[in-house]
Amino acid sequence: MNMKKQVVNNIAIYMRLSSEDGEDQESESIKNQRQINYEFINKHFEYKKCYEYVDDGYSGTNFNRPDFKKMINELKKNHIELIVTKNLARFARNYIDSGEYIEKIFPNMGIRYIAILDGVDNFCDKMENEIAPFKGLFNEMYCRETSKNIKRTKRRKMEEGFYSCPFPPYGYKKDTEHPGKLVIDEKVAGVVKTIFMMKYNGKTSKEIAEYLNEKNILTPARYLNIFKDKKIDIWTGEGVSRLLCKPVYIGDTYMGKSQNLSYKSNKKIYNKREECVITKNTHEPIITREIFEAIHNNNKYNNYKPKKPNVDTKFGNLIYCECNRKMRKVNKNGKIVLYCGAYLSSEVLCKNSKRYDYNEIEKIVLNSLKKEVEDFLDSRHKRENIYKKCKEQKLKPIVEQRIKLEKEKTAIIFKITSLYNDRLDKRISEEQYKKSYNELVNERNKIDKLLKDVLSNEQRIEDEGNVKEKIKEMKRAYRKLSINQFDYEDLAGLIKKIELTNNTINIQFTFNQ
Numbered sequence: 001m002n003m004k005k006q007v008v009n010n011i012a013i014y015m016r017l018s019s020e021d022g023e024d025q026e027s028e029s030i031k032n033q034r035q036i037n038y039e040f041i042n043k044h045f046e047y048k049k050c051y052e053y054v055d056d057g058y059s060g061t062n063f064n065r066p067d068f069k070k071m072i073n074e075l076k077k078n079h080i081e082l083i084v085t086k087n088l089a090r091f092a093r094n095y096i097d098s099g100e101y102i103e104k105i106f107p108n109m110g111i112r113y114i115a116i117l118d119g120v121d122n123f124c125d126k127m128e129n130e131i132a133p134f135k136g137l138f139n140e141m142y143c144r145e146t147s148k149n150i151k152r153t154k155r156r157k158m159e160e161g162f163y164s165c166p167f168p169p170y171g172y173k174k175d176t177e178h179p180g181k182l183v184i185d186e187k188v189a190g191v192v193k194t195i196f197m198m199k200y201n202g203k204t205s206k207e208i209a210e211y212l213n214e215k216n217i218l219t220p221a222r223y224l225n226i227f228k229d230k231k232i233d234i235w236t237g238e239g240v241s242r243l244l245c246k247p248v249y250i251g252d253t254y255m256g257k258s259q260n261l262s263y264k265s266n267k268k269i270y271n272k273r274e275e276c277v278i279t280k281n282t283h284e285p286i287i288t289r290e291i292f293e294a295i296h297n298n299n300k301y302n303n304y305k306p307k308k309p310n311v312d313t314k315f316g317n318l319i320y321c322e323c324n325r326k327m328r329k330v331n332k333n334g335k336i337v338l339y340c341g342a343y344l345s346s347e348v349l350c351k352n353s354k355r356y357d358y359n360e361i362e363k364i365v366l367n368s369l370k371k372e373v374e375d376f377l378d379s380r381h382k383r384e385n386i387y388k389k390c391k392e393q394k395l396k397p398i399v400e401q402r403i404k405l406e407k408e409k410t411a412i413i414f415k416i417t418s419l420y421n422d423r424l425d426k427r428i429s430e431e432q433y434k435k436s437y438n439e440l441v442n443e444r445n446k447i448d449k450l451l452k453d454v455l456s457n458e459q460r461i462e463d464e465g466n467v468k469e470k471i472k473e474m475k476r477a478y479r480k481l482s483i484n485q486f487d488y489e490d491l492a493g494l495i496k497k498i499e500l501t502n503n504t505i506n507i508q509f510t511f512n513q
Contacts, residue, residue, distance in 0.1 A: 005046045008081045008112075009434075012071055013037040016055045016090050030056055033086045040116050041084055051078055060093035080111060087117040162253075163282075169248045170220035171286055182248070182283040189286050191217055192249060196287045199244055199295050206237035209346055236345035247278065250292045251285035254278050314491060315362055315498060322501040323350035329358065338500070354502050364505055365498060372509055373494070377475065395458065402454045405447055412444045 015033040034052075041050065053071040063069070074080070083106065085091045091113075092098035102122050106113050112123045162180035171192040175181040191212070198208045212235040220243070222233050247254050254276060313336060319327045321340040328341045336358035342349040416437065423433040480490055496508040 005044060007046045007430075009048060009079050011041055011045065011047050011050045011082045011084060012053060012075070012078070012080045013041070013050060013084045014053045014068065014071060014091060015086070016058060016060060016065070016068075018057055018059045028086075028090070030054055033090060036086050036116060037084050040114075041082075045082070047082075049078075051080070060089060060091075062094065063092065063097060075109060075111060082112045082114065084114050084116065086115070088115045088120060091115065167224050167226055169246060170223065170243065171249065172283070182253075184284055184286060188223060192243070192286050195240060195243060196249070196291060196295065199240075200291050204237070205240040205244070206344060206346065208240045209235040209237050212240075213346065213348060234346055234348050236349070238345050244295060247292070248283075249286045250289045251283055252278055252280045253282040313358060313362075315365060315495075316358070318491065318495050319361065319498045319500060321350060321352050322499060323352065325350070327356070327500060335359075352500070352502055354500075356500060361498070361500070361505065365495070365507060368507055369491075369494060369509075398454055398458050402451065402458065405451050405454065409444060409447045409451070412440055412447065416440050416444075 013034070015030050015037070017028055017030055017033075038050075041047065051071075051074070053067040055065040055067045058065040058068075071083075088098070091102075102113050102120070107122060112121070114121050163174070163182050164180060168174050168182060168185075171185055171189050172182040173185040175183045195208055195212075198211070199205070203211075217235070219233055219235055219239070313329060316329050317326070319338060321327050321342065323340065323342055325340060325342050327338040330337050330339070338356040338358050338361065339354075340350050340352045343351070343353055419428075419433060419436055419440065422428045423430070428436075494510055496510050499506040499508070
């Protein structure tokens with residue numbers, strides 16, 4: 001006896017495979033998943049079209065997968081009514097996130113989801129749906145254990161001196177015959193030697209950077225062909241200092257400086273030096289250990305100095321250099337000095353070599369701020385009356401348009417509900433329903449777009465006309481300024497930016513733009 005097939009519009013089948021599948025890769029292969037999916041849907045469904053989405057080589061612990069994102073974005077466009085996967089693990093191994101889709105997002109969109117081998121069907125009331133969270137939990141535990149095993153394997157390789165970074169350090173290249181081993185790159189090894197010898201002979205990192213730029217020597221990023229989107233690609237003092245700190249140049253492999261926060265996250269955390277893996281004499285050195293240790297006083301290489309505590313200033317975070325970078329602050333013998341860090345790296349980045357006395361800058365800015373606030377408050381009545389009249393004139397037609405659009409949207413929603421009821425009661429055919437439904441949805445989408453624009457214009461006019469609140473804030477800030485009891489939040493509400501050039505101070509206020 002032939003089982004009657006269910007009729008659906010379009011189907012999406014989603015397939016995924018990653019290295020975390022380990023020994024199951026053969027059984028979970030894309031080919032195997034495709035065969036199982038098509039056998040199932042051809043047996044149980046009549047459909048117009050089936051869309052395939054494949055993520056080969058992507059973890060199931062998160063949804064940062066290109067074809068998964070593509071599928072979600074195309075659900076409405078392709079009129080998908082059913083999503084099929086071989087099992088829950090192919091969809092995702094994190095049930096907290098996948099459950100949101102299966103139990104909430106897909107049902108709200110009217111989309112059915114089936115995991116074939118797990119028997120999960122979000123449109124049916126069955127036991128398999130009840131135990132789906134537990135299967136998701138086991139999938140997560142599997143991922144966690146897999147992640148631990150991968151970390152242990154990587155750690156063991158690090159301890160053996162295996163260089164696993166995707167790009168070799170500047171001055172080296174990867175040995176094609178022995179993966180994970182570094183060999184000297186003769187094309188640029190001389191540049192590395194020059195940098196170390198210049199530092200050994202007393203040159204500063206900035207002086208070395210300027211010399212390399214004058215000689216038109218390619219930076220490591222440009223030479224290795226990485227970070228192609230960088231607008232400025234030059235040697236800087238900071239870049240030279242980082243290169244000088246790497247023990248790779250004395251033949252040591254230094255790995256494990258960072259790791260993912262967890263198996264679910266791509267966010268990096270940086271390990272302490274004692275937690276990293278240093279394996280000595282794993283490859284041929286470019287410079288001698290004696291020179292390296294002489295430069296770094298025997299114990300500082302590859303360790304950054306701890307950050308000095310921030311100098312406490314009220315305006316500090318608002319002060320920028322003419323190159324649009326924040327000015328740095330340093331306390332020198334009780335005197336706070338401002339300077340541009342970009343200039344210290346390279347004059348190509350910034351020409352402003354001047355050092356500023358912060359107290360003098362603060363005094364000038366405070367005097368200018370008080371005067372600007374006084375002028376603003378003096379003209380408040382005139383401003384308020386003008387804003388009020390303009391606001392009323394601008395808002396009236398916009399509010400009327402908003403009310404009209406909201407009524408039209410309510411009417412369309414009522415029509416969609418009525419249409420759905422007609423379909424359930426079989427007063428209209430499936431074809432009539434789909435045609436009318438699509439027309440109503442398109443009309444609703446047009447209204448939503450118009451409403452969004454109208455609300456945006458209404459809010460903008462409200463904000464422009466909200467003078468009373470501005471006046472209150474200004475008065476409150478002015479009182480604090482007068483008795484010298486203001487804080488950074490007060491200033492940030494009044495000053496947008498303070499820009500220092502060699503000879504001038506440009507203050508951008510927030511209230512008189």
